[in-house]
Amino acid sequence: EAGVVQSPRYKIIEKKQPVAFWCNPISGHNTLYWYRQNLGQGPELLIRYENEEAVDDSQLPKDRFSAERLKGVDSTLKIQPAELGDSAVYLCASSLEADQYFGPGTRLLVL
Amino acid sequence: GNSVTQMEGPVTLSEEAFLTINCTYTATGYPSLFWYVQYPGEGLQLLLKATKADDKGSNKGFEATYRKETTSFHLEKGSVQVSDSAVYFCALSDRGATNKLIFGTGTLLAVQP
Numbered sequence: 001e002a003g004v005v006q007s008p009r010y011k012i013i014e015k016k017q018p019v020a021f022w023c024n025p026i027s028g029h030n031t032l033y034w035y036r037q038n039l040g041q042g043p044e045l046l047i048r049y050e051n052e053e054a055v056d057d058s059q060l061p062k063d064r065f066s067a068e069r070l071k072g073v074d075s076t077l078k079i080q081p082a083e084l085g086d087s088a089v090y091l092c093a094s095s096l097e098a099d100q101y102f103g104p105g106t107r108l109l110v111l
Numbered sequence: 112g113n114s115v116t117q118m119e120g121p122v123t124l125s126e127e128a129f130l131t132i133n134c135t136y137t138a139t140g141y142p143s144l145f146w147y148v149q150y151p152g153e154g155l156q157l158l159l160k161a162t163k164a165d166d167k168g169s170n171k172g173f174e175a176t177y178r179k180e181t182t183s184f185h186l187e188k189g190s191v192q193v194s195d196s197a198v199y200f201c202a203l204s205d206r207g208a209t210n211k212l213i214f215g216t217g218t219l220l221a222v223q224p
Binding site: 033 | 115143147152153154155156157160162200202204210211212214215216217
């Protein structure tokens with residue numbers, strides 16, 4: 001069974017530029033999560049989707065972050081414009097029931 | 112609010128040594144508890160879990176017991192290997208409508224041959 005797929009794996013951009021991350025969850029998993037992991041910290045939830053509906057986006061900085069999950073499968077997380085403090089690893093996870101399965105993450109560096 | 116506290120690392124051990132990584136939690140209700148492992152350059156992998164008091168989760172020689180009276184979920188392994196070198200995260204989930212995972216800060220384990 002294929003795991004959660006994320007791309008790109010690494011991204012380096014200059015501040016004020018836009019950036020987007022893509023996630024393909026495990027087939028059949030209706031719940032999708034985006035987490036941000038700062039250096040030396042544990043992941044923190046940004047947004048959770050049930051199918052195509054965002055059911056928890058309370059931690060998403062909505063002035064610059066946006067996300068979508070069209071058709072309830074793949075998801076895209078966007079930052080526009082990026083700031084230096086957005087440098088982190090962005091993790092996508094999916095679940096069918098309680099257990100969450102994580103992708104390898106996208107490591108973002110904002111210069 | 113809910114939170115997880117785990118011992119700071121790095122933890123450096125020799126191969127075949129006994130491992131303990133402490134984890135305590137604060138939560139309302141009855142959370143599920145997890146240990147995730149992150150190998151260098153990889154995403155988080157679920158290592159083990161426990162969903163109610165006195166449950167013991169186990170996998171790959173690792174164990175952790177859900178202790179409600181001490182609000183703890185310490186990770187143990189009797190004999191570590193070099194391949195166990197990774198960052199270990201303790202986490203809880205409220206099992207409610209959000210199923211949100213709350214993680215500790217992670218503990219780096221380095222096993223030397």
